[in-house]
Protein backbone atom coordinates (compact mmCIF):
# COMPACT_ATOMS: atom_id res chain seq x y z
CA UNK A 124 0.00 0.00 0.00
CA UNK A 125 1.69 3.12 1.30
CA UNK A 126 5.16 2.74 -0.19
CA UNK A 127 7.11 3.86 -3.29
CA UNK A 128 4.89 3.34 -6.30
CA UNK A 129 1.85 2.81 -4.05
CA UNK A 130 -0.84 4.91 -2.38
CA UNK A 131 -0.26 8.51 -1.32
CA UNK A 132 -0.82 9.04 2.42
CA UNK A 133 -3.27 11.85 3.09
CA UNK A 134 -4.26 13.71 6.25
CA UNK A 135 -7.39 15.85 6.60
CA UNK A 136 -6.41 19.40 5.70
CA UNK A 137 -3.82 18.36 3.08
CA UNK A 138 -3.93 20.59 0.01
CA UNK A 139 -3.90 19.58 -3.65
CA UNK A 140 -3.58 21.41 -6.98
CA UNK A 141 -1.90 24.47 -5.44
CA UNK A 142 -4.44 24.70 -2.64
CA UNK A 143 -7.61 24.35 -4.73
CA UNK A 144 -8.72 21.08 -3.08
CA UNK A 145 -8.54 20.42 0.67
CA UNK A 146 -8.84 16.79 1.86
CA UNK A 147 -11.59 16.12 4.43
CA UNK A 148 -11.94 12.38 4.99
CA UNK A 149 -11.54 9.10 3.12
CA UNK A 150 -14.57 7.95 1.12
CA UNK A 151 -13.32 4.64 -0.20
CA UNK A 152 -10.53 2.86 -1.94
CA UNK A 153 -9.85 0.30 -4.63
CA UNK A 154 -6.85 -1.68 -5.88
CA UNK A 155 -5.60 1.37 -7.73
CA UNK A 156 -6.42 4.33 -5.56
CA UNK A 157 -7.77 5.96 -2.44
CA UNK A 158 -10.75 8.29 -2.83
CA UNK A 159 -11.15 11.32 -0.54
CA UNK A 160 -13.90 13.76 0.20
CA UNK A 161 -12.35 17.12 -0.61
CA UNK A 162 -13.50 20.73 -0.55
CA UNK A 163 -13.01 22.68 -3.77
CA UNK A 164 -12.09 26.17 -2.57
CA UNK A 165 -12.56 27.61 -6.06
CA UNK A 166 -16.12 26.43 -6.65
CA UNK A 167 -16.95 26.26 -2.91
CA UNK A 168 -18.34 22.73 -3.07
CA UNK A 169 -17.42 19.21 -2.07
CA UNK A 170 -15.90 16.81 -4.60
CA UNK A 171 -14.48 13.28 -4.63
CA UNK A 172 -10.70 13.21 -5.13
CA UNK A 173 -9.28 9.96 -6.47
CA UNK A 174 -5.53 9.68 -5.84
CA UNK A 175 -3.97 6.95 -7.93
CA UNK A 176 -1.02 4.81 -6.87
CA UNK A 177 2.14 6.19 -8.45
CA UNK A 178 3.82 3.21 -10.20
CA UNK A 179 3.84 3.48 -14.03
CA UNK A 180 1.15 0.82 -14.59
CA UNK A 181 -1.27 2.68 -12.28
CA UNK A 182 -0.44 6.02 -13.88
CA UNK A 183 -1.14 4.42 -17.27
CA UNK A 184 -4.51 3.12 -16.03
CA UNK A 185 -5.40 6.59 -14.69
CA UNK A 186 -4.56 8.23 -18.03
CA UNK A 187 -6.72 5.62 -19.68
CA UNK A 188 -9.61 6.37 -17.31
CA UNK A 189 -9.20 10.11 -18.00
CA UNK A 190 -9.46 9.45 -21.75
CA UNK A 191 -12.83 7.71 -21.35
CA UNK A 192 -14.22 10.04 -18.72
CA UNK A 193 -13.32 13.18 -20.68
CA UNK A 194 -15.27 11.88 -23.65
CA UNK A 195 -18.17 10.77 -21.44
CA UNK A 196 -18.36 14.13 -19.66
CA UNK A 197 -17.89 16.22 -22.80
CA UNK A 198 -20.81 14.58 -24.60
CA UNK A 199 -23.18 14.89 -21.64
CA UNK A 200 -23.15 18.59 -20.72
CA UNK A 201 -26.50 18.38 -18.92
CA UNK A 202 -25.18 15.56 -16.71
CA UNK A 203 -28.30 13.42 -16.97
CA UNK A 204 -26.90 10.18 -18.39
CA UNK A 205 -26.28 8.35 -15.10
CA UNK A 206 -22.51 8.25 -15.54
CA UNK A 207 -20.02 9.84 -13.14
CA UNK A 208 -18.72 13.23 -14.30
CA UNK A 209 -15.03 14.11 -14.26
CA UNK A 210 -14.47 17.67 -13.01
CA UNK A 211 -10.69 18.02 -13.18
CA UNK A 212 -7.43 16.10 -13.17
CA UNK A 213 -3.82 16.90 -12.22
CA UNK A 214 -0.57 15.41 -10.93
CA UNK A 215 0.52 15.46 -7.31
CA UNK A 216 4.10 14.80 -6.18
CA UNK A 217 4.51 13.04 -2.83
CA UNK A 218 7.06 10.91 -0.96
CA UNK A 219 5.89 7.75 -2.79
CA UNK A 220 6.17 9.27 -6.25
CA UNK A 221 4.02 11.22 -8.69
CA UNK A 222 0.27 10.48 -8.40
CA UNK A 223 -2.32 11.19 -11.03
CA UNK A 224 -5.43 12.61 -9.36
CA UNK A 225 -8.97 12.64 -10.72
CA UNK A 226 -11.63 14.98 -9.38
CA UNK A 227 -15.26 13.80 -9.57
CA UNK A 228 -18.65 15.13 -8.63
CA UNK A 229 -19.45 13.80 -5.16
CA UNK A 230 -21.76 10.79 -5.03
CA UNK A 231 -23.19 8.69 -2.20
CA UNK A 232 -22.86 5.05 -1.15
CA UNK A 233 -22.43 2.16 -3.56
CA UNK A 234 -25.17 -0.37 -4.29
CA UNK A 235 -23.09 -2.88 -2.33
CA UNK A 236 -23.47 -0.74 0.78
CA UNK A 237 -27.20 -0.44 0.10
CA UNK A 238 -27.51 -4.23 0.06
CA UNK A 239 -25.27 -4.53 3.14
CA UNK A 240 -27.32 -1.98 5.10
CA UNK A 241 -30.29 -4.17 4.36
CA UNK A 242 -28.53 -7.25 5.73
CA UNK A 243 -28.30 -8.97 2.35
CA UNK A 244 -32.04 -9.47 2.09
CA UNK A 245 -32.95 -7.78 -1.17
CA UNK A 246 -34.28 -4.25 -1.39
CA UNK A 247 -37.77 -4.77 -2.84
CA UNK A 248 -38.68 -4.97 -6.51
CA UNK A 249 -39.90 -1.39 -6.88
CA UNK A 250 -36.52 -0.12 -5.77
CA UNK A 251 -34.76 -2.62 -8.00
CA UNK A 252 -36.72 -1.25 -10.95
CA UNK A 253 -35.72 2.33 -10.25
CA UNK A 254 -32.06 1.46 -9.97
CA UNK A 255 -32.26 -0.66 -13.12
CA UNK A 256 -33.66 2.29 -15.04
CA UNK A 257 -30.72 4.50 -14.04
CA UNK A 258 -28.15 1.87 -14.95
CA UNK A 259 -29.86 1.26 -18.31
CA UNK A 260 -29.89 4.96 -19.16
CA UNK A 261 -26.15 4.97 -18.45
CA UNK A 262 -25.50 1.83 -20.48
CA UNK A 263 -27.56 3.04 -23.43
CA UNK A 264 -25.50 6.23 -23.48
CA UNK A 265 -22.18 4.36 -23.20
CA UNK A 266 -23.04 1.73 -25.80
CA UNK A 267 -25.10 3.60 -28.37
CA UNK A 268 -23.70 7.10 -28.27
CA UNK A 269 -20.07 6.51 -27.31
CA UNK A 270 -19.23 2.95 -28.34
CA UNK A 271 -17.75 2.21 -24.90
CA UNK A 272 -17.95 -1.14 -23.07
CA UNK A 273 -17.65 -0.66 -19.30
CA UNK A 274 -16.39 -4.25 -18.75
CA UNK A 275 -16.54 -4.18 -14.94
CA UNK A 276 -20.14 -3.62 -13.89
CA UNK A 277 -20.87 -4.76 -10.32
CA UNK A 278 -22.51 -3.38 -7.19
CA UNK A 279 -19.36 -1.52 -6.02
CA UNK A 280 -19.17 0.38 -9.28
CA UNK A 281 -22.65 1.89 -9.16
CA UNK A 282 -23.05 4.73 -6.65
CA UNK A 283 -26.24 6.32 -5.36
CA UNK A 284 -26.69 9.98 -6.19
CA UNK A 285 -28.02 10.69 -2.70
CA UNK A 286 -26.62 9.28 0.53
CA UNK A 287 -28.50 6.61 2.44
CA UNK A 288 -29.51 9.18 4.99
CA UNK A 289 -28.39 12.72 4.13
CA UNK A 290 -29.49 14.12 7.49
CA UNK A 291 -26.82 11.99 9.19
CA UNK A 292 -24.03 13.28 6.99
CA UNK A 293 -22.56 16.46 8.49
CA UNK A 294 -21.05 17.50 5.21
CA UNK A 295 -24.33 17.40 3.37
CA UNK A 296 -26.19 19.10 6.13
CA UNK A 297 -24.08 22.17 5.50
CA UNK A 298 -21.27 21.79 8.00
CA UNK A 299 -18.27 23.99 7.27
CA UNK A 300 -15.33 22.30 5.58
CA UNK A 301 -12.16 21.72 7.54
CA UNK A 302 -9.61 23.98 5.89
CA UNK A 303 -6.93 23.79 8.55
CA UNK A 304 -3.56 22.44 7.55
CA UNK A 305 -2.45 19.36 9.50
CA UNK A 306 0.36 19.55 12.07
CA UNK A 307 3.88 19.48 10.67
CA UNK A 308 5.08 16.18 12.13
CA UNK A 309 2.35 13.52 12.08
CA UNK A 310 4.20 11.47 14.73
CA UNK A 311 5.02 14.36 17.03
CA UNK A 312 3.59 14.29 20.55
CA UNK A 313 1.23 17.20 19.94
CA UNK A 314 -0.18 15.56 16.81
CA UNK A 315 -0.66 12.23 18.57
CA UNK A 316 -2.36 13.96 21.50
CA UNK A 317 -4.70 15.67 19.07
CA UNK A 318 -5.52 12.32 17.47
CA UNK A 319 -6.11 10.78 20.89
CA UNK A 320 -8.46 13.59 21.84
CA UNK A 321 -10.32 13.31 18.56
CA UNK A 322 -10.71 9.55 18.91
CA UNK A 323 -12.05 9.90 22.44
CA UNK A 324 -14.58 12.46 21.28
CA UNK A 325 -15.62 10.25 18.41
CA UNK A 326 -15.93 7.23 20.64
CA UNK A 327 -18.19 9.22 22.94
CA UNK A 328 -20.31 10.32 19.98
CA UNK A 329 -20.55 6.79 18.62
CA UNK A 330 -21.59 5.45 22.02
CA UNK A 331 -24.20 8.19 22.40
CA UNK A 332 -25.54 7.38 18.96
CA UNK A 333 -25.62 3.69 19.76
CA UNK A 334 -27.61 4.35 22.92
CA UNK A 335 -30.01 6.49 20.92
CA UNK A 336 -30.33 3.76 18.32
CA UNK A 337 -31.02 1.11 20.92
CA UNK A 338 -33.76 3.27 22.38
CA UNK A 339 -35.47 3.89 19.09
CA UNK A 340 -35.10 0.24 18.12
CA UNK A 341 -37.20 -0.63 21.09
CA UNK A 342 -39.77 2.05 20.33
CA UNK A 343 -40.17 1.16 16.69
CA UNK A 344 -37.94 -1.05 14.63
CA UNK A 345 -39.35 0.40 11.41
CA UNK A 346 -39.66 4.00 10.40
CA UNK A 347 -40.93 4.62 6.89
CA UNK A 348 -40.03 8.30 6.86
CA UNK A 349 -36.31 7.73 6.52
CA UNK A 350 -36.67 6.13 3.10
CA UNK A 351 -37.93 9.36 1.55
CA UNK A 352 -34.39 10.68 1.32
CA UNK A 353 -33.43 7.98 -1.16
CA UNK A 354 -34.62 8.77 -4.68
CA UNK A 355 -32.57 5.86 -5.98
CA UNK A 356 -31.13 7.33 -8.96
CA UNK A 357 -27.59 6.18 -9.32
CA UNK A 358 -24.53 6.53 -11.53
CA UNK A 359 -22.00 4.18 -13.06
CA UNK A 360 -18.38 4.77 -11.94
CA UNK A 361 -14.89 3.26 -12.36
CA UNK A 362 -13.81 3.38 -15.99
CA UNK A 363 -10.39 1.93 -15.20
CA UNK A 364 -11.22 -1.19 -17.24
CA UNK A 365 -13.41 0.32 -19.97
CA UNK A 366 -12.66 -0.17 -23.67
CA UNK A 367 -13.91 0.94 -27.06
CA UNK A 368 -15.98 -1.76 -28.76
CA UNK A 369 -13.78 -1.45 -31.84
CA UNK A 370 -10.49 -1.16 -29.93
CA UNK A 371 -10.20 -3.75 -27.19
CA UNK A 372 -7.12 -4.11 -25.00
CA UNK A 373 -7.51 -7.60 -23.58
CA UNK A 374 -9.75 -10.62 -24.05
CA UNK A 375 -10.03 -11.28 -20.31
CA UNK A 376 -12.39 -8.86 -18.57
CA UNK A 377 -15.02 -8.46 -15.82
CA UNK A 378 -15.11 -9.45 -12.14
CA UNK A 379 -15.63 -13.20 -11.70
CA UNK A 380 -19.25 -13.34 -10.52
CA UNK A 381 -20.43 -10.87 -13.17
CA UNK A 382 -18.47 -12.43 -16.02
CA UNK A 383 -20.28 -13.43 -19.22
CA UNK A 384 -19.85 -16.98 -20.62
CA UNK A 385 -18.16 -15.79 -23.83
CA UNK A 386 -15.31 -14.34 -21.74
CA UNK A 387 -14.74 -17.67 -19.97
CA UNK A 388 -14.80 -19.45 -23.34
CA UNK A 389 -12.55 -16.90 -25.07
CA UNK A 390 -15.11 -16.31 -27.83
CA UNK A 391 -14.79 -12.53 -28.26
CA UNK A 392 -17.19 -9.97 -26.88
CA UNK A 393 -19.12 -6.77 -27.39
CA UNK A 394 -21.57 -4.47 -25.54
CA UNK A 395 -23.67 -7.46 -24.49
CA UNK A 396 -21.11 -8.46 -21.82
CA UNK A 397 -22.31 -5.41 -19.88
CA UNK A 398 -25.91 -6.60 -20.29
CA UNK A 399 -25.00 -9.94 -18.69
CA UNK A 400 -23.43 -8.16 -15.70
CA UNK A 401 -26.45 -5.88 -15.51
CA UNK A 402 -28.73 -8.92 -15.12
CA UNK A 403 -26.46 -10.23 -12.34
CA UNK A 404 -26.77 -6.86 -10.57
CA UNK A 405 -30.58 -6.78 -10.89
CA UNK A 406 -30.84 -10.29 -9.41
CA UNK A 407 -28.50 -9.43 -6.54
CA UNK A 408 -30.42 -6.26 -5.66
CA UNK A 409 -33.68 -8.23 -5.59
CA UNK A 410 -32.41 -11.16 -3.54
CA UNK A 411 -29.40 -9.81 -1.64
CA UNK A 412 -27.25 -12.65 -3.01
CA UNK A 413 -25.03 -12.99 -6.04
CA UNK A 414 -26.52 -14.84 -9.00
CA UNK A 415 -23.40 -16.97 -9.56
CA UNK A 416 -20.71 -17.75 -6.95
CA UNK A 417 -18.52 -20.38 -8.62
CA UNK A 418 -15.91 -22.30 -6.64
CA UNK A 419 -13.07 -24.59 -7.57
CA UNK A 420 -13.75 -28.19 -6.55
CA UNK A 421 -12.14 -31.64 -6.59
CA UNK A 422 -11.20 -32.25 -10.19
CA UNK A 423 -12.71 -29.14 -11.71
CA UNK A 424 -11.80 -25.46 -12.00
CA UNK A 425 -13.67 -22.34 -10.93
CA UNK A 426 -14.37 -21.65 -14.61
CA UNK A 427 -15.96 -25.04 -15.18
CA UNK A 428 -18.07 -24.68 -12.03
CA UNK A 429 -19.17 -21.27 -13.29
CA UNK A 430 -20.31 -22.76 -16.61
CA UNK A 431 -22.10 -25.57 -14.76
CA UNK A 432 -23.96 -23.09 -12.51
CA UNK A 433 -25.04 -21.13 -15.58
CA UNK A 434 -26.41 -24.25 -17.26
CA UNK A 435 -28.22 -25.42 -14.14
CA UNK A 436 -30.11 -22.15 -14.06
CA UNK A 437 -30.43 -21.28 -17.75
CA UNK A 438 -30.48 -24.64 -19.50
CA UNK A 439 -27.87 -26.39 -21.55
CA UNK A 440 -25.53 -24.23 -23.60
CA UNK A 441 -26.09 -24.82 -27.34
CA UNK A 442 -23.26 -26.98 -28.67
CA UNK A 443 -22.35 -24.44 -31.33
CA UNK A 444 -21.75 -21.76 -28.70
CA UNK A 445 -20.07 -24.10 -26.21
CA UNK A 446 -17.46 -25.22 -28.71
CA UNK A 447 -16.83 -21.87 -30.41
CA UNK A 448 -14.26 -20.24 -28.09
CA UNK A 449 -10.48 -20.53 -28.04
CA UNK A 450 -10.74 -22.12 -24.59
CA UNK A 451 -13.81 -24.30 -25.26
CA UNK A 452 -11.76 -27.50 -25.37
CA UNK A 453 -10.64 -26.98 -21.77
CA UNK A 454 -14.24 -27.37 -20.58
CA UNK A 455 -16.38 -29.11 -23.20
CA UNK A 456 -16.09 -32.42 -25.07
CA UNK A 457 -17.02 -32.63 -28.73
CA UNK A 458 -20.66 -33.34 -27.89
CA UNK A 459 -20.89 -30.03 -26.08
CA UNK A 460 -21.00 -31.58 -22.58
CA UNK A 461 -18.82 -30.41 -19.69
CA UNK A 462 -15.80 -32.67 -19.31
CA UNK A 463 -15.57 -32.94 -15.54
CA UNK A 464 -18.96 -31.93 -14.18
CA UNK A 465 -21.36 -34.51 -15.58
CA UNK A 466 -24.45 -34.18 -13.42
CA UNK A 467 -26.29 -30.87 -13.39
CA UNK A 468 -29.06 -29.98 -10.93
CA UNK A 469 -31.48 -28.25 -13.26
CA UNK A 470 -33.57 -25.38 -11.99
CA UNK A 471 -34.72 -22.00 -13.34
CA UNK A 472 -34.49 -18.36 -12.31
CA UNK A 473 -38.23 -18.29 -11.70
CA UNK A 474 -38.12 -21.36 -9.41
CA UNK A 475 -35.15 -20.01 -7.46
CA UNK A 476 -36.88 -16.65 -6.95
CA UNK A 477 -39.95 -18.37 -5.56
CA UNK A 478 -38.46 -21.30 -3.64
CA UNK A 479 -35.25 -19.83 -2.26
CA UNK A 480 -36.07 -16.13 -2.03
CA UNK A 481 -39.81 -16.35 -1.30
CA UNK A 482 -40.80 -13.91 -4.03
CA UNK A 483 -44.45 -14.30 -5.06
CA UNK A 484 -45.20 -16.48 -8.12
CA UNK A 485 -46.45 -13.57 -10.20
CA UNK A 486 -43.59 -11.20 -9.29
CA UNK A 487 -41.10 -13.97 -9.94
CA UNK A 488 -42.60 -14.76 -13.35
CA UNK A 489 -42.46 -11.12 -14.50
CA UNK A 490 -38.96 -10.56 -13.15
CA UNK A 491 -37.70 -13.77 -14.76
CA UNK A 492 -39.19 -12.66 -18.10
CA UNK A 493 -37.08 -9.53 -17.85
CA UNK A 494 -33.89 -11.30 -16.70
CA UNK A 495 -33.75 -14.45 -18.81
CA UNK A 496 -33.28 -12.83 -22.24
CA UNK A 497 -30.35 -10.86 -20.79
CA UNK A 498 -28.75 -14.15 -19.78
CA UNK A 499 -28.94 -15.69 -23.24
CA UNK A 500 -25.83 -17.75 -24.01
CA UNK A 501 -25.87 -16.22 -27.50
CA UNK A 502 -24.48 -12.70 -26.90
CA UNK A 503 -26.09 -11.23 -30.03
CA UNK A 504 -29.55 -12.33 -28.85
CA UNK A 505 -29.38 -10.39 -25.58
CA UNK A 506 -31.55 -7.28 -25.54
CA UNK A 507 -29.80 -3.90 -25.66
CA UNK A 508 -30.10 -1.33 -22.87
CA UNK A 509 -32.66 0.52 -24.98
CA UNK A 510 -34.71 -2.68 -25.48
CA UNK A 511 -34.72 -3.15 -21.70
CA UNK A 512 -35.89 0.40 -21.04
CA UNK A 513 -38.95 -0.39 -23.16
CA UNK A 514 -39.66 -3.68 -21.37
CA UNK A 515 -43.05 -3.89 -19.62
CA UNK A 516 -41.36 -4.90 -16.33
CA UNK A 517 -39.88 -1.40 -16.12
CA UNK A 518 -42.68 0.53 -17.71
CA UNK A 519 -45.62 -0.22 -15.49
CA UNK A 520 -45.55 1.23 -11.99
CA UNK A 521 -43.63 4.14 -13.42
CA UNK A 522 -42.37 6.44 -10.70
CA UNK A 523 -45.42 5.72 -8.61
CA UNK A 524 -45.10 5.94 -4.85
CA UNK A 525 -43.55 2.95 -3.14
CA UNK A 526 -46.30 0.61 -2.10
CA UNK A 527 -46.65 -1.00 1.30
CA UNK A 528 -45.45 -4.37 0.16
CA UNK A 529 -42.21 -2.78 -0.93
CA UNK A 530 -41.77 -0.79 2.23
CA UNK A 531 -42.03 -3.99 4.21
CA UNK A 532 -39.29 -5.64 2.25
CA UNK A 533 -36.56 -3.32 3.40
CA UNK A 534 -35.24 -3.47 6.89
CA UNK A 535 -35.41 0.13 7.90
CA UNK A 536 -33.74 -0.26 11.23
CA UNK A 537 -30.65 -1.20 9.26
CA UNK A 538 -30.86 1.30 6.45
CA UNK A 539 -30.99 4.20 8.87
CA UNK A 540 -28.06 3.01 10.91
CA UNK A 541 -25.21 5.15 9.73
CA UNK A 542 -22.90 4.59 12.64
CA UNK A 543 -20.50 2.56 10.59
CA UNK A 544 -20.64 4.72 7.49
CA UNK A 545 -20.82 8.05 9.25
CA UNK A 546 -18.42 7.72 12.15
CA UNK A 547 -16.05 4.82 12.24
CA UNK A 548 -14.79 5.28 8.71
CA UNK A 549 -13.96 8.87 9.59
CA UNK A 550 -11.22 7.66 11.82
CA UNK A 551 -8.25 7.72 9.58
CA UNK A 552 -4.76 7.90 10.94
CA UNK A 553 -2.80 7.46 7.76
Ligand code: ADP
Pocket residue numbers: 150151152153154155156157158171173207227228229230231233279280282360361362363
Ligand atom coordinates in the same frame (compact mmCIF):
# COMPACT_ATOMS: atom_id res chain seq x y z
P1 ADP B 1 -10.59 1.90 -8.12
O1 ADP B 1 -10.30 2.09 -9.57
O2 ADP B 1 -9.34 2.00 -7.27
O3 ADP B 1 -11.44 0.68 -7.83
P2 ADP B 1 -12.99 3.53 -7.86
O4 ADP B 1 -13.14 4.58 -8.91
O5 ADP B 1 -13.81 2.28 -8.03
O6 ADP B 1 -11.44 3.18 -7.66
O7 ADP B 1 -13.31 4.18 -6.42
C1 ADP B 1 -13.08 3.46 -5.22
C2 ADP B 1 -14.19 3.74 -4.21
O8 ADP B 1 -14.21 5.13 -3.86
C3 ADP B 1 -15.61 3.46 -4.73
O9 ADP B 1 -15.98 2.12 -4.58
C4 ADP B 1 -16.44 4.40 -3.86
O10 ADP B 1 -16.65 3.82 -2.58
C5 ADP B 1 -15.55 5.60 -3.68
N1 ADP B 1 -15.87 6.62 -4.70
C6 ADP B 1 -15.37 6.67 -5.96
N2 ADP B 1 -15.85 7.73 -6.65
C7 ADP B 1 -16.69 8.39 -5.79
C8 ADP B 1 -17.50 9.57 -5.91
N3 ADP B 1 -17.56 10.27 -7.04
N4 ADP B 1 -18.23 9.94 -4.83
C9 ADP B 1 -18.19 9.22 -3.68
N5 ADP B 1 -17.44 8.10 -3.51
C10 ADP B 1 -16.68 7.68 -4.55
Ligand code: MG
Pocket residue numbers: 153279280361
Ligand atom coordinates in the same frame (compact mmCIF):
# COMPACT_ATOMS: atom_id res chain seq x y z
MG1 MG C 1 -13.55 0.16 -8.22
